[in-house]
Amino acid sequence: QSALTQPASVSGSPGQPITISCTGTSSDVGGHNYVSWYQQHPGKAPKLMIYEVSNRPSGVSNRFSGSKSGNTASLTISGLQAEDEADYYCSSYTSSDTLVVFGRGTKLTVL
Amino acid sequence: QVLLVESGGGVVQPGRSLRLSCEASGFTFSSYAMHWVRQAPGKGLEWMALISYDGSSKYYADSVRGRFTISRDDSKNTLYLQMNSLRAEDTAVYYCAREGRKYGGRYYFDYWGQGTLVTVSS
Numbered sequence: 001q002s003a004l005t006q007p008a009s010v011s012g013s014p015g016q017p018i019t020i021s022c023t024g025t026s027s028d029v030g031g032h033n034y035v036s037w038y039q040q041h042p043g044k045a046p047k048l049m050i051y052e053v054s055n056r057p058s059g060v061s062n063r064f065s066g067s068k069s070g071n072t073a074s075l076t077i078s079g080l081q082a083e084d085e086a087d088y089y090c091s092s093y094t095s096s097d098t099l100v101v102f103g104r105g106t107k108l109t110v111l
Numbered sequence: 112q113v114l115l116v117e118s119g120g121g122v123v124q125p126g127r128s129l130r131l132s133c134e135a136s137g138f139t140f141s142s143y144a145m146h147w148v149r150q151a152p153g154k155g156l157e158w159m160a161l162i163s164y165d166g167s168s169k170y171y172a173d174s175v176r177g178r179f180t181i182s183r184d185d186s187k188n189t190l191y192l193q194m195n196s197l198r199a200e201d202t203a204v205y206y207c208a209r210e211g212r213k214y215g216g217r218y219y220f221d222y223w224g225q226g227t228l229v230t231v232s233s
Contacts, residue, residue: 051221
């Protein structure tokens with residue numbers, strides 16, 4: 001089972017929106033609505049930001065939103081803030097033996 | 112509040128074994144599926160294993176199937192990962208994580224431990 005495809009890096013200025021894509025196959029992203037997104041600051045554990053494609057856990061800023069079209073899921077952050085600078089990972093259930101697959105991660109830089 | 116605390120990491124020689132523990136508190140442990148996820152130094156996240164809320168089902172990543180065993184002791188609110196035949200490529204921070212919905216089947220992780228570092232080296 002290959003990792004989901006994410007851009008290695010994205011950047012944006014404070015206040016601007018950015019979108020991170022996560023591309024898989026019909027066996028994972030495209031075939032199920034079990035896509036989630038995690039934020040990880042250096043040296044810290046990952047934090048759940050979005051689950052089941054577009055649901056936001058309580059306590060997560062409404063600047064974070066998720067969507068999916070076909071085999072590609074997306075995380076959008078509106079109104080970038082300095083504290084958003086982190087690594088972001090997507091994850092999906094997969095109908096292969098592996099069960100869960102992550103993306104390789106995207107480093108977000110706030111300029 | 113929900114708390115997950117891993118322990119058991121350290122330096123181990125290739126081919127040897129190690130058992131990781133994850134002590135849970137702040138929620139009804141026996142109602143949740145639990146996972147192990149690892150992260151090699153400077154690399155991304157890699158899902159390792161899942162155990163269902165009742166311990167009846169276990170799943171593994173291809174890279175560890177046959178070498179690693181996930182288990183749980185609900186009387187101790189503790190999750191385990193027995194790692195055998197360790198290899199250099201198993202070097203990573205190992206996180207335990209709670210599945211986000213009671214009784215499982217949702218495949219996302221709402222709480223994570225702080226991680227424990229396993230280094231496989233001679």
